[in-house]
Amino acid sequence: MSKINNWVTKFLDKAHLNTSRILIxxxxxxxxxxxxxxxFMILEVAITKSNVITIMKSPYVAVDVIIIITDFILGYYLWLKKDNFLCKNHNxxxxxxxxxxxxLLVGNLFCSILALFGLISLRSTKKGWQENSELLIKAISIAFIFLFGICSVIIILLKVKNSR
Structure with a gap:
């Protein structure tokens, strides 16, 4: 495991990806x-010559829309508060x-890999950051993981229902 960690750390160093760049x-x-x-939704509407309501009737698309809206809200919040995340190691x-x-629960591998890179780059950083954590950041993090968990359970239930 340490060989993989060392390889990823070297990759992050060569790519000049520190915690700040990874967060951005x-x-x-x-x-x-x-x-x-x-x-892609607009393209599908144009190709199939249907409307958005017809496409949204699919439960998978509806769950994906919930995930996408959640990701956008989270990205916007991070954009506004990125300094709070960068100045405190624990946050x-x-x-x-x-x-x-x-x-990982919702299958967004790109963001999962970026989060993993952020954790690995944080471990390799020797900065002495403050260890105080903010309750709001913890609450938001837990709320989003809870929402992603619910979406993951819904997707699994839909798959089980369709496999019967």
Whole structure:
């Protein structure tokens, strides 16, 4: 495991990805993924010559829309409060751990990998950051992981129902 960790740390160093750049990339991903999803919805409406309501009748699309809206809100919140995450080691670690779990639950591998990179780069950083954590950041992190968990359970239930 330490060989993989060392390899990822070397990769992050060569790519010049520190905790700040990883967080900014994560914010961009959370804000751009919903935009691309919207473009794909518009493209599907144009190709199938149907309307958005017809496409939204699919329960999978409805759950994906909930996930996309949640990602966008989270990205916007992070964009506004990124300094709070970067200045406090404990906030960053807790948030990225919650995001790693939550994004894995809903199948967003790109954001999961970015969260994992953020955790690994935090471990390799030798800065002496403050260890105080903010209750609001913990509450938001837990709320989003709870929402992602609910969406994951809904997707699993839909898959089980359709497999019968």
């Amino acid at each position: 990339t994560y914010i961009c991903a959370l804000l751009l993924i919903p935009v691309f999803f919207s473009f 960053y670690r807790f948030f990225m751990t919650c995001q790693l779990i939550g994004q």
